[in-house]
Amino acid sequence: MIAIRNKLLLLTLLATSTLAFAETPESVTDAKPPSAVTPVEVEVELDSNANSATPVAPGTSATRPETVVAAPSAGTPAPLTAEGPLKKRVEFWVSIYTQFSTSEGVIHDAKYPEIILEKLDFRAEQEDYHTPPAVKEKRAQNRISDIKDFYRDLMLSIHKKQQDLIPLNEAEKRVYELYKDIKEPNKFYNAAHNKRIRFQLGQRDRFLQGLFYSGRYLPMMEKIFRERGIPIEITRLPFVESSFNLKARSKVGASGIWQFMRSTGKFYLKINDTIDERNDPIRATEAAASLMKLNIESLGQWPLAITAYNHGRKGLMRAVRKVGSDNLDEIIDGYRSRSFGFASSNFFTEFMAAAEVERNAAKYFGKFERDHPIEFAEFVLNDYINAIDLSTYSRIPMDTLMDLNPGLTDTVFQGKRLIPAGYVLRIPADMRDKFLARYNEIPPSKKYISQKGPHYDMSAPKTVTRRKRSGRHR
Numbered sequence: 001m002i003a004i005r006n007k008l009l010l011l012t013l014l015a016t017s018t019l020a021f022a023e024t025p026e027s028v029t030d031a032k033p034p035s036a037v038t039p040v041e042v043e044v045e046l047d048s049n050a051n052s053a054t055p056v057a058p059g060t061s062a063t064r065p066e067t068v069v070a071a072p073s074a075g076t077p078a079p080l081t082a083e084g085p086l087k088k089r090v091e092f093w094v095s096i097y098t099q100f101s102t103s104e105g106v107i108h109d110a111k112y113p114e115i116i117l118e119k120l121d122f123r124a125e126q127e128d129y130h131t132p133p134a135v136k137e138k139r140a141q142n143r144i145s146d147i148k149d150f151y152r153d154l155m156l157s158i159h160k161k162q163q164d165l166i167p168l169n170e171a172e173k174r175v176y177e178l179y180k181d182i183k184e185p186n187k188f189y190n191a192a193h194n195k196r197i198r199f200q201l202g203q204r205d206r207f208l209q210g211l212f213y214s215g216r217y218l219p220m221m222e223k224i225f226r227e228r229g230i231p232i233e234i235t236r237l238p239f240v241e242s243s244f245n246l247k248a249r250s251k252v253g254a255s256g257i258w259q260f261m262r263s264t265g266k267f268y269l270k271i272n273d274t275i276d277e278r279n280d281p282i283r284a285t286e287a288a289a290s291l292m293k294l295n296i297e298s299l300g301q302w303p304l305a306i307t308a309y310n311h312g313r314k315g316l317m318r319a320v321r322k323v324g325s326d327n328l329d330e331i332i333d334g335y336r337s338r339s340f341g342f343a344s345s346n347f348f349t350e351f352m353a354a355a356e357v358e359r360n361a362a363k364y365f366g367k368f369e370r371d372h373p374i375e376f377a378e379f380v381l382n383d384y385i386n387a388i389d390l391s392t393y394s395r396i397p398m399d400t401l402m403d404l405n406p407g408l409t410d411t412v413f414q415g416k417r418l419i420p421a422g423y424v425l426r427i428p429a430d431m432r433d434k435f436l437a438r439y440n441e442i443p444p445s446k447k448y449i450s451q452k453g454p455h456y457d458m459s460a461p462k463t464v465t466r467r468k469r470s471g472r473h474r
Contacts (some may be wrong), residue, residue: 065428068294074180080233080302082348082349084329085333086348087304088113089349090353093113093353094353094357094364096202098204098357100203100204101204102201103123103202104119104201105144105189106118106199107120107147107193107198108197110195110197111196112182114179120143120147136141138184149421152194152197155175155189155191156188157172158172158176159189163439206243207243210238210242211361211369212368212371213243213245214244214358215370216281217281217282220373220374221285221375224285224289228289228293230292231302233359235352236354236355237288237306238257241387242257244281246279257284258285258287262278264291265278265287266284268287268290269283271413274409274417275423277407280406280407281406292305295309295313295316298317299313299316300326301328302330306351307344310343310347311340311347315340315344319337319340323335364398374404375429376404376427376428376429377427377428377431378424378425379425379435379439380422380423380424381419381424381425382421383421383447383449384419384449385416387408387413390419391444393439394427395444396428396431401413401427408423418448420451
């Protein structure tokens with residue numbers, strides 16, 4: 001997925017001067033500081049025939065007793081390490097996340113990512129507003145291709161001159177020095193392989209925007225992982241997968257901040273024409289925690305469990321068997337598989353780099369902004385209802401409903417499908433009491449008993465039993 005992401009971002013930076021994000025805050029500098037709340041749990045029991053909505057505690061889930069709403073933690077030392085060659089890979093990805101923007105990139109060695117052969121700058125192309133985007137894209141791709149060819153030829157030249165004892169020119173000497181610590185026979189000949197010289201786009205501005213959006217969800221995500229015994233540092237994996245872009249979609253069908261494929265997500269999440277919980281950060285985090293739990297139970301080592309999130313659990317188990325080791329560095333060096341390519345072999349070190357950068361963001365970026373934690377109330381809908389009608393009668397703007405309920409598909413918000421009964425709807429926390437009253441004022445003709453079924457028979461009796469319990473949740 002890394003190669004795909006590179007191409008998509010390159011297309012974007014050449015086509016427009018704005019970042020490739022579906023949503024951008026009105027003003028990053030106007031972000032509210034994180035604030036803690038003391039949630040109050042309210043349970044309302046309704047008769048099965050009641051034509052109403054059941055409230056859940058503000059900021060909580062219908063399936064979870066509470067949600068801690070607080071500032072993201074500065075990070076706790078993780079039981080995860082990257083030593084030796086893996087450490088060098090981590091350092092490379094830290095540089096990609098912090099030193100190079102999406103207007104820049106590097107030509108480097110895929111086997112030894114830390115060996116950067118040349119730095120590229122696309123700002124001139126990006127600022128050229130007179131040339132059609134497609135032309136700029138083609139020029140950039142040609143430029144990258146030419147530079148990669150240059151270094152392949154240079155590698156072969158160094159290899160031949162070493163054999164013939166011919167002195168190297170200045171360009172060859174520079175590259176020769178970059179490989180001085182690599183102990184590998186025919187290392188320059190091998191480096192000339194078609195897939196060894198690659199281009200990596202920078203991610204600095206993308207990571208900074210991810211930091212902003214992560215503030216909305218990390219507190220809840222950490223709580224979910226902590227409850228399942230998963231290191232909370234792994235909640236930083238979406239920085240690698242999506243930079244916390246809720247609209248992230250890949251060409252191969254992965255979706256949401258955790259980039260679940262449909263084939264994997266269907267085991268943990270609802271995915272249909274009405275609901276796609278892959279796009280709900282909270283539900284997707286619960287699924288990711290369950291998947292990580294399965295991975296660690298099967299593989300026993302966190303580097304392998306995290307890599308399996310990208311490559312697949314069975315694929316990693318196969319790699320361990322073939323290499324005869326559960327050491328990720330040895331697997332990267334010794335395992336050969338068409339599916340275990342650059343993306344899989346770098347996934348763990350990308351994650352470690354992202355965790356390091358997020359944990360020490362002030363060190364790498366100086367002053368930066370993080371959005372305040374999302375706060376909401378939840379209601380279990382007892383009716384099928386049109387989202388447009390719901391927005392109209394509840395007086396909640398459609399954009400707000402969409403932001404708080406990303407698990408509902410576009411067809412729902414376009415009014416082509418109904419929000420299903422039983423759906424846990426999120427609304428602004430400060431509208432909790434008003435929403436219940438307004439919902440009950442919606443005409444019976446606007447409420448349904450199925451996706452395409454008849455209206456309710458409002459002669460059915462309704463009873464409401466309310467129990468209230470309050471307290472501070474930690």
